[in-house]
């Protein structure tokens with residue numbers, strides 16, 4: 001059985017049908033990519049999956065549960081995590097606190113016990129801080145742990161968002177353009193990180209414009225254009241698909257879009 | 263003179279409880295309440311009525327005052343805070359007006375004249391009518407409330423609340439049950455305001471609706487903003503300053519509201535984080551429509 005499945009998922013904003021009868025399934029343990037020109041509805045798809053928007057029609061199933069009408073925090077409890085295209089950190093908090101916020105669901109301390117910390121509670125909290133530092137180590141931010149999150153450079157903020165999402169210990173991690181705004185070196189680091197996460201058994205579903213990254217990481221690719229799923233298949237199939245080429249070329253000719261590297 | 267200073271100190275303590283509780287709502291949960299005085303009033307009247315009509319001992323009256331105000335907070339927060347939109351400012355404003363009208367018009371609350379002859383607290387046979395003793399009681403309660411608030415803010419709940427204030431939808435994505443948190447904090451803050459009301463009623467021994475209207479809600483809000491949203495020490499400072507200053511400028515009483523207004527505007531322009539606050543002013547209901555687009 002698939003980890004996540006969408007059936008005829010649809011979202012319209014007034015007259016605009018941003019996501020139009022889209023169906024797909026994400027298998028446990030795979031790395032799946034979602035590509036398509038700007039405005040194709042990719043982010044809207046992720047917003048529907050994570051519960052930030054209610055779908056106009058369709059059904060979502062995650063880990064055996066119908067989550068179509070569930071609020072985001074219930075989906076997180078089932079093991080769903082995500083990052084944002086426009087990074088959304090808690091700017092006032094320190095870097096390590098952002099990661100700790102990601103551990104909210106995994107508190108070892110009872111809600112009332114947390115108010116009056118005894119030795120046991122303090123030890124549990126120290127363990128979490130240690131775990132948060134390990135995650136920062138993993139994304140190469142350990143040396144920034146105590147800084148306010150909004151003082152980080154752009155690429156660092158992207159990595160912090162990933163660390164925060166990993167702190168949720170998700171079964172499925174949605175990444176919305178994780179390489180956007182990164183320099184080639186940072187992109188390479190990101191690729192290595194994502195490969196490592198795949199190796200740890202975390203299922204990855206990513207939106208990405210960097211085709212080198214997409215082709216290298218994912219076995220399967222979904223292509224969205226004007227809200228419709230126009231193709232899916234292996235990187236090789238996608239590269240040769242005439243509809244995909246047309247969608248990307250059309251955008252390139254029109255808005256000078258982002259079909260680079262296909 | 264000493265009596266007057268003691269009086270000021272007691273009022274300050276009561277105001278600290280009010281400001282700290284309101285700051286939990288505004289500075290941590292990121293919601294704006296414009297009717298905090300209504301919960302203060304509910305606490306005062308419930309406590310006074312139980313003492314006057316049933317002769318209940320003070321600790322029972324005070325506990326009932328906290329429960330009643332907290333229950334009203336829950337009743338108001340449950341339908342309001344589950345909504346995506348922030349209607350709390352408007353709903354609490356309306357609630358304040360309604361409570362004011364009820365207090366003014368019910369027979370049992372004594373209408374505009376209010377209630378008189380509220381007994382001073384007696385605990386284990388010890389009367390707290392003498393001012394120094396009442397001050398000791400106030401200090402004790404204020405410290406308890408401050409300890410509770412500081413513990414809450416320091417715990418992982420405090421982190422969750424700050425996350426909600428900074429980015430509500432993102433907090434939800436991390437698994438934080440934001441409606442439950444907002445309702446819990448609002449209920450707790452209402453209950454604490456109720457306790458403050460009980461303390462006030464049994465200190466001043468006569469109450470009328472005038473003390474619990476919009477004017478008082480704005481005063482407490484001013485304390486929070488002056489001291490800094492999200493700063494407990496700031497709320498203490500704000501409560502001290504806005505209790506003592508008006509007394510110093512008593513002869514200008516008619517201009518008090520004007521002075522608060524001018525103070526708030528100046529502060530919002532030059533130091534929006536308040537005197538001691540580190541965070542940004544976050545009147546979320548003023549900047550709608552930013553969220554939802556990932």
Ligand SMILES: Nc1ncnc2c1ncn2[C@@H]1O[C@H](COP(=O)(O)OP(=O)(O)O)[C@@H](O)[C@H]1O
Pocket residue numbers: 013016018036037038039040041042043044045554555
């Ligand atoms: N919250 C929203 N309200 C109205 N229209 C939206 C909203 N979110 C996205 N859209 C519209 O839906 C379409 C798809 O947008 P989006 O999902 O962000 O595309 P992509 O991520 O593929 O670039 C666009 O036309 C966009 O303007």
Ligand SMILES: [Mg+2]
Pocket residue numbers: 042043044085
């Ligand atoms: Mg997008």
